[in-house]
Amino acid sequence: MRRTTKGVVALVVLLTSGVAFTFGSAAASVHRAKRLDGQKLEVAAVWNGTEEANFEYVLSAFEKQTGAATAFTSTGDDIAAALEPRLARGDAPDVAILPQPGLLKDFVERGVLEPVEVAAGKEVDANYAPIWRELGTINEQLYGVWYKAANKSLVWYNARVFSDAGVKPATTFEQLTNDMKTLSESGVPPLSVGGSDGWTLTDIFENLYLAQEGPAAYDQLASHRMQWTDPSVSDTLRTMGRLMMSSNLAGGTSGTLQTNFSTSVQNMFGTQPKGAMNIEGDFVAGVVSGDTTAKVGRDAKFFPFPPINARRRSVVTGGDVAVMFNDTPAARALMKFLASPASAEVWARRGGYISANKNVKLSAYPDKTTSRIARDLVTSRTVRFDMSDQQPSAFGATTGQGEWKLLQDFVSNPTDVEGVTQQLESAATQAYSAQKR
Numbered sequence: 001m002r003r004t005t006k007g008v009v010a011l012v013v014l015l016t017s018g019v020a021f022t023f024g025s026a027a028a029s030v031h032r033a034k035r036l037d038g039q040k041l042e043v044a045a046v047w048n049g050t051e052e053a054n055f056e057y058v059l060s061a062f063e064k065q066t067g068a069a070t071a072f073t074s075t076g077d078d079i080a081a082a083l084e085p086r087l088a089r090g091d092a093p094d095v096a097i098l099p100q101p102g103l104l105k106d107f108v109e110r111g112v113l114e115p116v117e118v119a120a121g122k123e124v125d126a127n128y129a130p131i132w133r134e135l136g137t138i139n140e141q142l143y144g145v146w147y148k149a150a151n152k153s154l155v156w157y158n159a160r161v162f163s164d165a166g167v168k169p170a171t172t173f174e175q176l177t178n179d180m181k182t183l184s185e186s187g188v189p190p191l192s193v194g195g196s197d198g199w200t201l202t203d204i205f206e207n208l209y210l211a212q213e214g215p216a217a218y219d220q221l222a223s224h225r226m227q228w229t230d231p232s233v234s235d236t237l238r239t240m241g242r243l244m245m246s247s248n249l250a251g252g253t254s255g256t257l258q259t260n261f262s263t264s265v266q267n268m269f270g271t272q273p274k275g276a277m278n279i280e281g282d283f284v285a286g287v288v289s290g291d292t293t294a295k296v297g298r299d300a301k302f303f304p305f306p307p308i309n310a311r312r313r314s315v316v317t318g319g320d321v322a323v324m325f326n327d328t329p330a331a332r333a334l335m336k337f338l339a340s341p342a343s344a345e346v347w348a349r350r351g352g353y354i355s356a357n358k359n360v361k362l363s364a365y366p367d368k369t370t371s372r373i374a375r376d377l378v379t380s381r382t383v384r385f386d387m388s389d390q391q392p393s394a395f396g397a398t399t400g401q402g403e404w405k406l407l408q409d410f411v412s413n414p415t416d417v418e419g420v421t422q423q424l425e426s427a428a429t430q431a432y433s434a435q436k437r
Contacts, residue, residue: 036068039330044073044083045097045320050352058346062337068330079103080393087112092325095334097147099320100389100397101135106435107323108138114324115141119332123339127357131383136321144321145339148347149356151377152203152281152386153305153315156288158268160299161188161276169303173211176306180248183276191243192250192268192275194261195411198404202388202396204279205407206316208243209236211308215382222387224432228424234417239308241414250275257408262287269294279305281318282373286352297369304376314382318389319356348374395431402427 047055052074059070073093075082080103086092092112098104107113121142124133128146136144155169155176162168165186170176180190194200210218213232220226221233246253250267251274259267265287267274278284288300307313322338324331337343344355345364354365354374365371377383388396388403395402406427410420 036066036330036333038069039067039328040069040071041094041326041328041330041334042071042073043095043097043334044075044079044093046075046077046079046099047097048074048076054347054350054352057350058338058343061343061346062334065337066330066333068333070334080106094326094328094331095322095324097320097322098144099318100393101144101321101385102390102392102396104136104144104321104323105138108143112325113143114327114331115143116145116324116332116335117142119324119335120145120339123336127339127341127359129356129358129378129383131385132356135385144323145335146319146356147322147338147344148320149354149377150281150283150318151315151354151373152318153207153376154279154281154284154302154373155305156265156268156278156280156284156300156302158188158273158276158294158299159301161186161268161273165276169301170306171303173306173308177243180243180277184247188273188276189250190248190276192259192264192278193244193256194259194264195256195408196258197261198399198408199388199397200261200264200280201407201411202403203281203316203386204244205236205240205403206384206387207279207305207314208239208308209233209387210314210316210382210384211305211311212236212239214311215314215384218384218387222384222390224391224428228428229418229421233421233424237410237414237417237420241410241417244411245414253412257412262291266291269299282354282370285369297367302369302373312382313380314384315377315380316386317356317377317383318386391428392431392435394434395428402431 043059045055052072056072059072063070079096079098083092083096124142124145132146133142136142136146161183165183167179167182170179183190213236217226217232249256251259265278265284268276268278269292285296288294288296294300304313322335324335341357341359344357344360347353348355348360348364349366351366351370354370354377356378358378362371362375365374398404403424406420406423
């Protein structure tokens with residue numbers, strides 16, 4: 001489903017195509033203008049509206065520092081479909097920012113991306129935890145720089161409902177389930193879930209699976225080295241079934257499966273809240289601020305998704321990865337810039353964004369809530385990328401089929417654990433086989 005800036009007060013050396021130039025002084029600006037003056041590059045991403053406007057500020061900062069001219073293209077939600085005809089006619093954008101690592105892998109295997117080790121490898125190593133290099137590496141070469149991130153291991157809650165029920169943020173999963181009983185007895189359904197959007201259910205499953213089964217099993221399942229009929233999947237689905245039984249859900253099972261994500265957040269606020277908590281990512285804050293009268297940090301608060309079975313707390317993340325289709329000096333310079341704290345802080349200060357870049361100053365974020373979310377992401381020892389985004393989109397990211405549809409079926413009938421696992425494995429096998437053809 002985002003940001004950083006380290007103040008560029010000290011001189012920063014940028015190596016582009018083997019030639020060095022510096023940031024941070026008027027002389028450097030002149031030198032930069034000579035280096036990239038007259039060079040143009042196109043950047044494509046799914047962003048539009050506020051996100052596009054905020055990223056334009058990032059590109060403007062890059063232009064001022066390098067003298068290059070940039071053009072941004074919004075592809076709409078299906079960036080793969082938008083890029084295909086351009087790739088076919090040899091007209092790819094210089095840089096694109098992709099929302100899924102599966103798409104990164106597909107483009108690499110087709111031979112249409114350029115490696116970015118020379119352009120940004122040192123910056124990635126200096127500014128990111130190793131997991132982010134791993135996620136950007138295919139066939140032992142670095143192809144991606146993760147520019148925007150999401151912390152999807154959060155439990156958002158209505159502070160007044162918690163206070164009225166005498167409930168405090170849970171630090172263990174056992175406490176969370178006990179608090180849900182207390183909230184239900186207080187007259188407010190514990191969970192508000194946008195089940196008509198199947199991706200919300202995959203996010204809940206992934207948080208439960210990572211917290212309950214651990215990162216090694218998570219990696220195996222994410223890559224389909226483990227079958228979906230494995231007992232660990234069944235165990236997690238049983239936990240999910242208990243968590244999401246109809247009496248726990250705002251609107252019950254039927255209402256949940258007819259509620260989209262935005263509405264599930266809106267339902268938590270107002271004079272008569274329909275639900276107390278929502279298990280979702282940092283982007284909940286955007287819905288609260290834009291579509292309700294509640295205030296993030298006062299009315300809408302969060303706590304980290306709690307650990308299960310005394311395991312270490314873990315984080316499921318998502319994000320957008322910058323890749324390079326054309327190996328030009330301007331494209332290399334932009335990839336290096338996007339891997340820097342400075343580029344991320346431009347967007348961070350405008351809000352609606354967090355970065356996986358560990359050297360982004362927390363003070364760059366516009367409020368304490370966003371700063372804390374970003375801190376939890378970059379300091380967590382167990383971080384794994386959204387599982388469904390790592391899988392073929394036909395299985396992990398398509399409305400009406402694969403995981404989205406089968407987890408909706410499971411919420412509708414949580415007693416059929418074995419039947420659902422068999423269907424999940426069949427759908428996964430089919431999608432992975434199609435991907436290989």
